[in-house]
Structures are given as C-alpha cells and as structure tokens.
Amino acid sequence: MLKILANRTYRHLFLAQVIALVGTGLATVALGLLAFDLAGAQAGAVLGTALAIKMTAYIGVAPIAAAFAERLPRRAMLVSLDLVRALVALALPFVTEIWQIYVLIFVLQSASAAFTPTFQATIPDILPDEDDYTRALSLSRLAYDLESVASPMLAAALLTVISFHNLFAGTVIGFLASAALVATVLLPKAKQVPRRSIYERTTRGMRIFLATPRLRGLLALNLTVAAASAMVIVNTVVLVQSRFALPQSSTALALAAFGGGSMVSALVLPRLLKNIKDRTAMLFGGGILVAGLAVGINVTTYNLLLPLWLVLGVGYSLAQTPSGRILRRSAHAEDRPALFAAQFALSHACWLITYPLAGWLGAHYGLAASFIALAVLAAGSLIMSSLIWRPAHDREIVEHTHDELSDNRAHVDDTNAERHEHPYVIDDLHRRWPR
Incomplete structure (x- = not known):
C-alpha cells in the first residue's frame, strides 16, 4: 500500500492531509475546553450548536464552492483555504463570547467544505491507475482513523505542560504546514468545461x-x-x-x-x-x-x-x-x-x-x-x-441509443437511432440513465 507514496505529488498531498487532520483534532479538544470555560455546565449545548453549524456549512457550502472551484487553479485554491483555516484557528484563543465561537466555526468549516471535495477530486487525476487510487483511499481512511486516536492522546500530553489555549497554536501550525506542502507540488489542471450559469x-x-x-x-x-x-x-x-x-x-x-x-x-x-x-x-x-x-x-x-x-x-x-x-x-x-x-x-x-x-x-x-x-x-x-x-x-459499459440527437453530432456514428455502447456517465449528451 505504501508504495504509492513514491509518487511525490501524492506523498506531499497525503502528508498535508495528515498534518491538517492532527491540527483539526487538537482544535476539537481545545474547542470543547473553550466552550466549558465560557459556558460552564451549558458547554454541551454550545458544542451541539457548533456541530450543527459545522454540518450546515458542509451541506450548504460544498456545492457552491465546487461551482467556483472548476474555474480556479487547484493549488492556489487549496493553499488559500488552508490559510483561511489557519487564520480562524489563530483567532479562536481570543474569543470572549459564545457567538464568536459560532461565527468562527462557520468560517472554518466553510473553508473545510470547499477544501475537502477539491482535494478528493484531485487524487484520481494524480493516480489514474485504479489499484493505486484504491490504495490511496485506504491510506486516507487510515489517516482519519489514526487522527481520531492520536490527536486526543497528543492533546492530553500537551495539556500537562501548556494551557488549552495553546492547543490552537498546534492547529495553526498544522494548517500552515499543509499549505506549504501543497504549495511545493504541481497539481493537474481541472479539465475545462463549457461555460454554464452559476x-x-x-x-x-x-x-x-x-x-x-x-x-x-x-x-x-x-x-x-x-x-x-x-x-x-x-x-x-x-x-x-x-x-x-x-x-x-x-x-x-x-x-x-x-x-x-x-x-x-x-x-x-x-x-x-x-x-x-x-x-x-x-x-x-x-x-x-x-x-x-x-x-x-x-x-x-x-x-x-x-x-x-x-x-x-x-x-x-x-x-x-x-x-x-x-x-x-x-x-x-x-x-x-x-x-x-x-x-x-x-x-x-x-x-x-x-x-x-x-x-x-x-x-x-x-x-x-x-x-x-x-x-x-x-x-x-x-x-x-x-x-x-x-x-x-x-455496469461501466452500457448499450444505449441517442434518439434525441441530430445526425451531425459527432457522438453518434451513423444514425441517431443506432444502438452503441461505451463507458456511460451522466453528462450533456447522456442526461438520463438507460432503461
């Protein structure tokens, strides 16, 4: 599985993912302690609201961000989003009101909602071989699972020598390191698409x-x-x-x-x-x-x-x-x-x-x-x-017809009613799945 790390571009992106995940894990622990510091016994309600804000940002922002991502250079976009996340983490220790937590969490998770799908969609272009891509998916899963174990342990160790406010510094370092790693590689350009409305x-x-x-x-x-x-x-x-x-x-x-x-x-x-x-x-x-x-x-x-x-x-x-x-x-x-x-x-x-x-x-x-x-x-x-x-x-290859296409469409060989087959996906020429 680890042999795909020989690919320099993927190796840097994978390390960026791991470091950012550890930083996010430290922020999760610190955020819980910050909520308790500000709200006391109501900390659970604060964290519950923050979780709802996180999910709302993920659901609402990701499709909108994707609409603009196809027009932007991938590397510049990923680096910029890491920097936004670092700035939010830098601001969190200075929070004095609960509403400020909510605003910063929305900005942070909105940046993550734009970053993660763009990052995920880049990997298949870097690793076109399906076996390599499968290994990358498994490594990514391992990274998420290890983060869930390692980050709380690291946070517990750090809290023996520093205050919880300083855990946010670890998050800032994580996002900055992630941005630096992404900046060191050339990413494949997103394929050009026809101009469409927002x-x-x-x-x-x-x-x-x-x-x-x-x-x-x-x-x-x-x-x-x-x-x-x-x-x-x-x-x-x-x-x-x-x-x-x-x-x-x-x-x-x-x-x-x-x-x-x-x-x-x-x-x-x-x-x-x-x-x-x-x-x-x-x-x-x-x-x-x-x-x-x-x-x-x-x-x-x-x-x-x-x-x-x-x-x-x-x-x-x-x-x-x-x-x-x-x-x-x-x-x-x-x-x-x-x-x-x-x-x-x-x-x-x-x-x-x-x-x-x-x-x-x-x-x-x-x-x-x-x-x-x-x-x-x-x-x-x-x-x-x-x-x-x-x-x-x-099935990947599907037999179908194009009765709705005119004869001059290059996709149709001889006649618009002739059945043909190829790897089938939904696109401008295939708007419905064949029955």
Missing part, C-alpha cells in the same frame, strides 16, 4: 448524483453508515461512563476499538477489491453495521462493547472507503469536483439526521431505543440501496 454549476453535481442509479444507491448506503457511526460517536460516552460507570480512559479505548476495526478493514480493502465488486463489499459492510446495531440492543457489559465497536469499525470502513472509486467512474474528470462535493454534502446531511436522533432517543427513551431505531433506519436504507443499486445498473 445555478447549473452549483447543481450539476447533485443532478449527476441523483440521475445515476449506483450513486442513488450510495446515498441510501450513506444513511446506513451515518446511523451506525452516530450511535458510536454520540453514545459511547453515555454507555461507558453512565451505564457501565467506567472512567474517561475507557471511553477513549472504546472509540479506539471502533477506529481500530476501521483501520483493519482499510488495510485489507485494496486486496479484497481485486477479487470482489465495490457494490458487494459496500453492501456487505452495510450488513455488518445493521447486524452490529441489532446486537447492541443486548450489550450489557464493557467487555462485550469493545468487540462490538471493533466489528462496527470494520463495517464502517468497508461500506464507506470504496465510495471514491464509485464516484470516480460515475463522472468525467471535469465533473468530478462537483460530484465529490455532492457526495460530501449529502453524506453530511445524513449525519445531520442521525446525530440528533441518536442523542435525543438515548436521552429520552434509553439507549436500547436508540439502538433499535438506528438499526431499523440502517436496515431500511440498506435494503433501499440494494434495490436501487442493482447489478444491472453497476
């Missing part, structure tokens, strides 16, 4: 997404992934420290078990996907998530929770990591930024549903009710995904 550019990714059966199936599967991960992220602390009456270190270990399962899955995926289809692997991962949520209803001890969270981590990575491969083969290179932005927005819309659902049900009706509801939601969306994303709709 509305067309903003909605293009969504329209391609919703017109492609395998992507509609991916959207349903996103909800399965969001249901399971929301249960873990929102209710682990409640399970461990309230139900089982264990310390914070046990909460960290449980979350590490989930991340560890995800890392194991990411490590085996490149070899696994050489032998089975993406659809099979992802739906199987979704099945693991549904089964895990169902089993969770009867978890009564911490020793049972740890292996369950490990298994959920395996299913989470299995269902989510190959999505980049699906997006890559579902659009032309010039449409990939818009499509990655659509996936970014829609997947976070799923979390915007499941995060409050997991927390509200657990708080008002108990954790068993939360497990049951999320298991039902995950199972229903998995069934929907398998029905929408049928094997017949997963």
